[in-house]
Amino acid sequence: MxxxxxxxxxxxxxxxxxxxxxxxxxxxxxxxxxxxxxxxxxxxxxxxxxxxxxxxxxxxxxxxxxxxxxxxxxxxxxxxxxxxxxxxxxxxxxxxxxxxxxxxxxxxxxxxxxxxxxxxxxxxxxxxxxxxxxxxxxxxxxxxxxxxxxxxxxxxxxxxxxxxxxxxxxxxxxxxxxxxxxxxxxxxxxxxxxxxxPIHENFKRYQDTILLVDKGEKQVSSTVGHDLMHGHPFAERRFAQAHENLAKIASVLQNGDLESFVEIVESEALTLHAMMLTSRPYFILMKPNTLEIINKIWKFRSETKIPVCFTLDAGANVHVLYPENDTEKVLQFIKEELVAYCQNGQYICDEIGNGSAFLSN
The missing domain is CATH 3.30.230.10 (Ribosomal Protein S5; domain 2)
Incomplete structure (x- = not known):
């Protein structure tokens, strides 16, 4: 072992x-x-x-x-x-x-x-x-x-x-x-x-702007959420889907196919929330503003053809993912149309990093 x-x-x-x-x-x-x-x-x-x-x-x-x-x-x-x-x-x-x-x-x-x-x-x-x-x-x-x-x-x-x-x-x-x-x-x-x-150039310095829809304590802890998968009616198919999607995204990260990246990432986010919607007991982890943001992102992507997408963890906040070379246009869109749905207008601009770092002894 x-x-x-x-x-x-x-x-x-x-x-x-x-x-x-x-x-x-x-x-x-x-x-x-x-x-x-x-x-x-x-x-x-x-x-x-x-x-x-x-x-x-x-x-x-x-x-x-x-x-x-x-x-x-x-x-x-x-x-x-x-x-x-x-x-x-x-x-x-x-x-x-x-x-x-x-x-x-x-x-x-x-x-x-x-x-x-x-x-x-x-x-x-x-x-x-x-x-x-x-x-x-x-x-x-x-x-x-x-x-x-x-x-x-x-x-x-x-x-x-x-x-x-x-x-x-x-x-x-x-x-x-x-x-x-x-x-x-x-x-x-x-x-x-x-x-x-090697990661394709499209994903180098990839951007993640986190929209703080709800800064409060999570409605349900991750531990409780994971436990709800025991006996879940869709669990086994979900686990198989994750294996399939990981194999797909492994190829995408190498070939730079942004359209497929968007499709896999958004589907995964919504599937996670679908598992909680269909568990016993069931939970809605999104807030109304989460859905407003998602719809705004879909509309913006359709109109501009910019490969911006969202993902979610087990909560209401939205991670907006996009290539570095689209930063200016996406941030303008976020400030003009999405910040209104954030708690106190707050969001965090982040990007891909390298992991842990030693600072001092």
Whole structure:
């Protein structure tokens, strides 16, 4: 089993203390992961664009302590204690302890902040868990300095997945695949892999403008949403569709077919929401303004022939995707016609990024 290789050999000496700061971005899935098996294993494969500006910046300070058989950590979110985050970190440590057996030897101070609104459908758990995972791997690399970058990134993705499934797609790479699929060599259910082929020029510096239709807490958590796929009447066909769409988009990303890209990405977004509409219990995750924006995008694309499209995560906010060379016209369209549907007129301009980044120690 792949996981065995992430259990470290015995270690003789641990560093007394230290501190790292890493950032990790959010990502936006093009082919959606929805539904999971035990152990944070995806029910279907997914592929995502890594974002550049929407990210979590986390500082991890660690001090060696007397081993007392407990995890020990303080958590600050944007400079303030955040008690309601702590159970998730506790569960994360419990899940990864066998792969990082030195965790109970330290007291940690985790100081984290987002560059975007938390819990508003911009995958803050993905960036947050990825940022924590790469910080912890920084500590492990102090213990095992011979560690390669490839192992560092692969294990960080593996660990991040155990905190939040989609977090494994936020560690390394512009386009990241998670979940075994025959079209992508080396793909795995246990960690994300960089798309192994050159990306067509059409997708270089691809733009993602995120329209904040609703900045509030999500109506239903991703965990609950994934669980609703168990026994869902359309689940098996959906999982098969995701495999088919991932194979199609793998070709599109190489050949630059923007028309097919638009069709696959929008279909995937609407399918995700269709799964929630037809689950038991059922949920409507869009807001009226979400639908207004979608219709405006369709009308604009029809009239201008500009290959702009939308995608959605499990919420009301709209990601507007478009090639860099169309930025001026699309942003003018967004400002003139779409901003009116955003909460307080707010939106975020982003683009493809490269993954996590070491900032300081």
């Amino acid at each position: 792949t996981a065995q290789k992430f259990i470290p050999a015995g270690y003789e000496q641990l560093p007394e203390s230290g501190q790292f700061t890493w950032s990790a971005p959010s990502n936006i899935a093009l082919v959606k992961y929805w539904g999971k098996k035990p152990g944070q294993i995806p029910a279907n494969p997914s592929v995502s664009f890594t974002l550049n500006h929407c990210k979590t910046v986390t500082t991890l300070a660690f001090t060696k302590k007397q081993t007392d058989g407990r995890f020990s950590f303080d958590l600050l979110f944007e400079g303030q204690p955040k008690e309601d985050f702590k159970p998730k970190i506790q569960k994360f440590f419990e899940r990864i302890e066998s792969y990082m057996p030195f965790l109970k030897d330290y007291h940690f101070k985790i100081d984290t902040r987002n560059t975007f609104p938390h819990s508003s459908g911009i995958a803050s758990s993905a960036s947050g868990m990825a940022a924590l995972a790469v910080n912890l791997m920084g500590l492990e690399r102090l213990i095992f300095p011979e560690m390669t970058d490839a192992y560092f990134n692969q294990k960080a993705s593996f660990l991040a997945r155990l905190g939040s499934g989609s977090a494994c797609r936020s560690v390394k790479g512009q386009v990241v695949v998670w979940g075994e699929n025959q079209a992508v060599a080396g793909s795995s259910d246990e960690y994300g892999v960089e798309f192994p082929h």
